[in-house]
Amino acid sequence: MLASFLAPFRARPAEAHARPAEGQARPAEAKASRTASLVAVFGQGRARWSPRDYGSLAREGFLRNAIAYRAVRMVSEAAASVPLLLMQGPRELDRHPLLDLLARPNPRAQGADLLEALCGHLMVAGNAYLEAVAVDGIVRELHVLRPDRVRVVPGPEGWPEAFDYTLDGHTLRIHQDGAETAGVPPILHLTFFNPLDDHYGFAPLEAA
Known part of the structure; x- marks a missing residue:
């Protein structure tokens, strides 16, 4: 579970970027899907808003529904x-720095708190966002971001190249190039399967 959860935060090993030895066959290059460019045409470089109102889902489906509230809490607490x-x-x-980070991801949360919040957002919104914060090129903190404040910014191949975080009319664009996080993409975006959206997940509460 740990490996799959943290895979997007791991930098690629140096061997993956090494050039092949003389006379050695060059491995086949990974190609992006040819359909990705069509997806990108409709939103490249612009924040793409979720088609759903997260506030309504949270208020009506979670805060005002005792059964859904308890179900979300049970799943989130069990996962955490x-x-x-x-x-x-x-x-x-x-003993390992990664274990220390997961046990105390930031000054305001324990590891179980972070996982419970991450799972809770995923259940209510169908999307969850985890931000890695680096100091001196090393990831030192992990923070859960509210889904209603985050927007996907598609790149030229259709994949997210950045995320916009908006609060009180101010927007911060967080690029996924990992320039400040030792090559690790700073935002991990978790989604539930959605057959009708290329970027955002489908919340279980929407089907209720």
């Missing part, structure tokens, strides 16, 4: 209670 293990081959590591 699962112990996270860090493995190096067959050996479990008891």
